[in-house]
Amino acid sequence: MSSNLFKHADSYLTIDLGAIAKNWHHIDAMSSSTCTTAAMVKANGYGLGSGEITQALAKTGCQQFFVASIGEAIALRSTLAEASYPGADIMVLHGVQRGQEADLANNGIIPVLNDLEQISRWRLFAGKAGVKLPCLLHFDTGMTRLGLDHDQTDWLIENPLAYDGLDINYVMSHLVSAEIASDPVNTTQLARFREIRRWFPGIPASLANSAGCMMGPDYHFQMTRPGIALYGIRPSDIWGAALQPVLGWHARIMQIRSTKPGDRVGYNGTFEVARPSRIATIGVGYADGYSRHLGNTASVAIGNGVAPVIGRISMDSITVDVTDLDADSLRCDSARLIHDSYSLDKMASDCGTIPYEIMTQLGQRAQRDYHHI
Amino acid sequence: MSSNLFKHADSYLTIDLGAIAKNWHHIDAMSSSTCTTAAMVKANGYGLGSGEITQALAKTGCQQFFVASIGEAIALRSTLAEASYPGADIMVLHGVQRGQEADLANNGIIPVLNDLEQISRWRLFAGKAGVKLPCLLHFDTGMTRLGLDHDQTDWLIENPLAYDGLDINYVMSHLVSAEIASDPVNTTQLARFREIRRWFPGIPASLANSAGCMMGPDYHFQMTRPGIALYGIRPSDIWGAALQPVLGWHARIMQIRSTKPGDRVGYNGTFEVARPSRIATIGVGYADGYSRHLGNTASVAIGNGVAPVIGRISMDSITVDVTDLDADSLRCDSARLIHDSYSLDKMASDCGTIPYEIMTQLGQRAQRDYHHI
Numbered sequence: 018m019s020s021n022l023f024k025h026a027d028s029y030l031t032i033d034l035g036a037i038a039k040n041w042h043h044i045d046a047m048s049s050s051t052c053t054t055a056a057m058v059k060a061n062g063y064g065l066g067s068g069e070i071t072q073a074l075a076k077t078g079c080q081q082f083f084v085a086s087i088g089e090a091i092a093l094r095s096t097l098a099e100a101s102y103p104g105a106d107i108m109v110l111h112g113v114q115r116g117q118e119a120d121l122a123n124n125g126i127i128p129v130l131n132d133l134e135q136i137s138r139w140r141l142f143a144g145k146a147g148v149k150l151p152c153l154l155h156f157d158t159g160m161t162r163l164g165l166d167h168d169q170t171d172w173l174i175e176n177p178l179a180y181d182g183l184d185i186n187y188v189m190s191h192l193v194s195a196e197i198a199s200d201p202v203n204t205t206q207l208a209r210f211r212e213i214r215r216w217f218p219g220i221p222a223s224l225a226n227s228a229g230c231m232m233g234p235d236y237h238f239q240m241t242r243p244g245i246a247l248y249g250i251r252p253s254d255i256w257g258a259a260l261q262p263v264l265g266w267h268a269r270i271m272q273i274r275s276t277k278p279g280d281r282v283g284y285n286g287t288f289e290v291a292r293p294s295r296i297a298t299i300g301v302g303y304a305d306g307y308s309r310h311l312g313n314t315a316s317v318a319i320g321n322g323v324a325p326v327i328g329r330i331s332m333d334s335i336t337v338d339v340t341d342l343d344a345d346s347l348r349c350d351s352a353r354l355i356h357d358s359y360s361l362d363k364m365a366s367d368c369g370t371i372p373y374e375i376m377t378q379l380g381q382r383a384q385r386d387y388h389h390i
Numbered sequence: 391m392s393s394n395l396f397k398h399a400d401s402y403l404t405i406d407l408g409a410i411a412k413n414w415h416h417i418d419a420m421s422s423s424t425c426t427t428a429a430m431v432k433a434n435g436y437g438l439g440s441g442e443i444t445q446a447l448a449k450t451g452c453q454q455f456f457v458a459s460i461g462e463a464i465a466l467r468s469t470l471a472e473a474s475y476p477g478a479d480i481m482v483l484h485g486v487q488r489g490q491e492a493d494l495a496n497n498g499i500i501p502v503l504n505d506l507e508q509i510s511r512w513r514l515f516a517g518k519a520g521v522k523l524p525c526l527l528h529f530d531t532g533m534t535r536l537g538l539d540h541d542q543t544d545w546l547i548e549n550p551l552a553y554d555g556l557d558i559n560y561v562m563s564h565l566v567s568a569e570i571a572s573d574p575v576n577t578t579q580l581a582r583f584r585e586i587r588r589w590f591p592g593i594p595a596s597l598a599n600s601a602g603c604m605m606g607p608d609y610h611f612q613m614t615r616p617g618i619a620l621y622g623i624r625p626s627d628i629w630g631a632a633l634q635p636v637l638g639w640h641a642r643i644m645q646i647r648s649t650k651p652g653d654r655v656g657y658n659g660t661f662e663v664a665r666p667s668r669i670a671t672i673g674v675g676y677a678d679g680y681s682r683h684l685g686n687t688a689s690v691a692i693g694n695g696v697a698p699v700i701g702r703i704s705m706d707s708i709t710v711d712v713t714d715l716d717a718d719s720l721r722c723d724s725a726r727l728i729h730d731s732y733s734l735d736k737m738a739s740d741c742g743t744i745p746y747e748i749m750t751q752l753g754q755r756a757q758r759d760y761h762h763i
Contacts, residue, residue, distance in 0.1 A: 025493070060753075085673075088398030131645055161654065161655040163645060166649070193654070274542075276539070282534040283534065284566060285566065298536055300458075302433075303746070304432075304751075310742065332746060333433065334458075334484075334535060350488070373705060374682050377705060378677075378753075381434065
């Protein structure tokens with residue numbers, strides 16, 4: 018089994034755009050026809066490639082996209098224009114920072130306004146330009162991160178002229194613990210959001226992230242904003258079994274060597290060979306996002322076998338014990354880093370983190386092989 | 391204090407190319423005039439930008455560069471040609487994988503040959519082409535990762551015809567624990583390497599990584615290969631105090647909010663506010679390489695004060711407690727993520743890793759501001 022998917026790299030990712038589209042439809046079908054389903058494509062589409070993913074989602078019917086920064090938004094506008102989806106909504110979660118007004122407006126990007134300063138800035142710019150500019154208003158209901166705080170919310174409700182001249186597409190908030198269905202903060206946030214919403218009659222609303230989508234119609238309002246679930250990751254243990262996997266991660270077997278008992282493997286010799294062994298060196302390392310926490314811990318799949326990672330993770334390579342693999346497996350030229358007995362969830366857990374961080378930390382050296390719809 | 395270094399991003403890196411050049415000269419001066427000093431620029435120059443760094447190093451006198459993969463090597467060849475350093479040596483540590491022969495030769499890239507298969511492959515290609523092709527021979531002396539193992543080394547020494555027709559620029563090996571000067575594996579490796587070297591009379595040799603450079607002339611041979619020290623990181627506690635710092639990391643203050651006792655901050659509300667507080671939300675998150683392990687742990691500097699990171703690290707932002715900052719500091723628009731009381735070493739330690747991993751995991755969204763020589 019030989020693979021030319023490596024090209025000039027030593028690792029490659031497979032990214033199933035059809036699975037992303039199916040996941041979007043799966044989530045979209047959870048909410049009513051009066052609720053639209055946007056897509057979170059920030060951080061380069063959770064590390065998997067915002068350009069290709071956004072084009073695939075636009076093709077399948079998604080028309081609303083969220084990114085974090087204006088830089089991401091401008092890149093996405095260009096991608097969508099090239100792909101002949103110039104009218105898709107691009108919303109930027111970090112809002113309008115000082116000096117960004119004209120660049121947002123000229124690129125047709127919709128800021129999520131997070132405080133009174135941003136509201137005032139966007140309104141002032143709209144006034145000068147003599148146009149009604151679109152925006153979302155973000156009210157904090159418990160996250161204490163972005164969005165109007167309690168006092169600012171009260172003030173704004175009492176001073177509606179402060180947002181006069183703005184075209185508020187949505188009022189929104191963000192859930193703190195939606196992946197834990199039993200956390201009482203969910204219902205507290207829902208109640209707070211409903212209370213705020215009363216002051217903006219007729220304006221659509223949005224609250225749900227991936228896990229929120231799965232909490233039922235009370236949380237859906239007029240737009241949901243799934244992220245991680247689109248990429249095939251279950252937002253919690255109890256939700257998302259029907260999601261299609263999206264990501265595969267493969268690395269080149271560069272060398273197979275013989276070792277004898279007593280040999281030590283890798284930096285600082287943290288693994289000692291106990292029996293005559295065969296060790297494969299594989300072309301992925303922590304610079305590619307294969308975390309150092311996985312040394313002497315993870316496993317890879319090669320052919321029909323599984324080989325444990327031994328020794329420290331290097332910057333550009335790892336070493337695995339292939340002594341027990343059969344001859345057919347040893348003829349393979351690549352290893353699967355995520356496999357049936359070592360999921361992305363397990364990898365993240367072994368790193369003391371969540372799949373989101375593993376994905377967004379995938380390095381730039383890997384080839385990306387997109388399976389198109 | 392306002393900064394336009396962010397451009398359309400929410401974070402930026404400052405990379406002092408002059409400091410890298412000074413560090414290279416500092417290391418180069420440690421070895422004799424018969425020893426050249428190469429530079430490790432793999433993994434995109436340890437995350438800081440291989441193109442700019444290689445150009446700066448070439449300008450200051452470095453003529454030999456190491457990368458991991460052929461993809462990195464071809465990109466570097468193009469960079470060096472544009473900068474009018476077409477003759478610099480580019481050496482690829484992963485050697486010649488199947489099918490890479492012509493691309494290596496056509497781009498003037500020198501493979502580090504790691505096993506008999508690679509030696510045979512390169513020699514066969516040279517024979518067909520009717521030219522003598524350059525290479526390095528890598529002998530493993532204890533790392534058990536890349537390089538000829540013990541049996542292969544013995545075989546090669548007994549069969550010198552196996553490398554006939556190759557132009558061996560260097561024989562080399564790699565140190566396992568050079569950062570721990572007292573580790574007996576250092577002298578064991580040195581002895582093994584000297585023993586192997588005897589069989590290749592007249593061929594230059596190379597053994598030392600950054601920490602190896604600082605272990606004295608026995609370890610220098612004819613070429614040293616520093617990496618991390620070039621980037622201003624001390625390879626161990628006892629070495630490298632004279633190295634110049636290279637990296638600065640800054641992120642935008644996006645919003646400052648008021649909170650009251652009992653408010654909880656960030657995902658899953660892991661931080662509870664104990665007093666009336668001011669909290670700043672800053673535009674860097676784990677997608678930018680600011681690890682989730684830093685939640686409720688790290689600190690940032692703002693103006694002349696220091697603010698602790700509170701709550702979880704989000705994908706695109708962090709929250710810090712700025713209650714105790716003075717008014718001048720609160721007028722700043724950016725935070726310094728690495729600062730006098732929170733070094734890159736400390737950050738790495740808090741993440742359970744080493745500075746190398748933090749650097750190579752720096753994300754693509756940050757602007758890069760290069761201070762040229």
